[in-house]
Amino acid sequence: MIELVLSFLKLGAVSYGGGWTIVGLIRTEVLRQGWLDEGAFRDLVAIAQVTPGPVALNAATLVGHKVGGLAGSALATLSVVTVPILASLALGALISRLGPRGNRFREALRSGTFGLLAMTVWAFAPEAARDPFAAGLALGAFGLAAFTKANPVLLILGAGALKLLASFVLA
């Protein structure tokens, strides 16, 4: 339980640029601690996406539940939001008044965010591309999300529905 709290405090502290930046990192942490295997984590991310709420928070709640039931899910969720809440308490008023120095601060943090996102893509790509159909879904989602204003929720649900349909057709 201590590891759970420490892991999610740390994850919350690096989640600049939103929750998606740390989904890859949550995976690394979960596999390293042996809380879940790759297949179970894949299911967990899929479920975190199709339940309401920020994906990273949902993932934290689900991992916590696996590790320590109700107490675990509460601890993981509170841990992952602790640093963000403290940061906005301490720096929230300051940051809007920083002006140009605020830009320097933001830009300094941004390079690491690119790294975290690249790491997330790198970690998940081989699993999503296990078969040509899944790889096609991933590429389609990239194209639609990068170049159109498609609603990501529709892409997620649509991909699930397509795969379901394919399972009937190919069965």
Next chain:
Amino acid sequence: MQASKPPSPLRLFLFFARISAVTLGGGYVLVPVIARGLERKGWMEEKDFFSLFGAAQSLPGPIGLNAALFAGRALAGLPGLFASALGVLVPPFAAILLVSEAIGVVAAQKQARAFLDGAFAVVPGLVAALLWRMIRTRAWNPGRVVLALAAAAAMILAPGWAPAFFFAAAALGWFVETPGTKA
């Protein structure tokens, strides 16, 4: 538009709880819904919300949560901040607890299995699209290119050290950026 009375923490909690309970897909979907909702209530104009949101994005945290923290504080001080945070957190938490009980049973079903596999398959695509949009909208210079590539390479090679690399990149970034840097 006439400015209405500032909302009580309880009303903020209910406002964010309702949005959080029905919005799938996380922050990038939540934020526009929050912006429109606040304006419709007459609590905050959309452009004011987005200027707060700009600041919210420079702190760690899921952006849907950060947006609620900043809006809650602006509207009702510290009680507003905590009420809004709880509003965002509680509904998904409750939903997840319900789902967790059933997760093993559901995942064992063939149809549910196929649906979840499909929903998962888009993850790298969506994250890559997020990365792509961030790459396209940043004002690149040689220092930023080198730092972002170095951070990505280091994190991919040694994922366990990613948090340390993140802060190292931020510290180096402070020196790469000049005091008059533009966003």
